Amino acid sequence: MNRILAGIVVALLCGIGGCQDSRDEAPPVDREEALRAARADSVARATEMYDAAVFDTITWETENARWERGGVVWSFTCQRCHGSDGKGHGPDATNFDMAVPDITAADWPYAGDIPAIRERIFVGHDSEMPSMGLIGLTYRDVDASAHYIDDLLRTGP
Ligand code: HEC
16 A cells, blocks of 8 residues: 555656656756857858848948938947947947947958948857848848948948
8 A cells, every 4th residue: 555655656756757867868058059059050041141242233322321221220230239339338238248349440350341241240140249131131231231330430420
């Protein structure tokens, strides 16, 4: 009788997960590593999708119209990390302890290189820079924000 009771108790405990064989458990997940792998996957997909020739089909009525659009994209999509001045101190950078580069620095590697800036924006980075092309930023907005960075943010007001 006691054995039957003990069996019931064991069955109940096992039922709520108390008797799992530790050898069957999934290995502990390193969250940082998993996130970086997911981001690297996004970068790879975006790189595959990226088509620089699309920019040849984009026209702007005036340079000003492109800058204006770039400013809108910047304030809604980018400045939370990059900061309104591009120096890398947006509220998310501070709150989440993100290393966001100062893209107005004199020695910024992409200075003056619009094609490279567009590609960086579209493709993103396996750190915290999102793959903007994958999450729906249009080529037009990629173009506008690239020019906003290089023509305006980097030269100052
Ligand atoms: C979630 C935060 C975040 C957002 C939002 C964000 N960025 Fe970034 N960005 C970063 C970080 C972090 C880096 C540095 C990447 C690295 O080198 O590790 C970066 C790098 C860059 C670079 C330089 C590329 C490089 O490899 O150094 C450009 C250009 C850029 N971002 C443009 C933009 C634009 C334009 C937007 C908005 C359309 C934007 N970013 C939105 C975090 C962000």
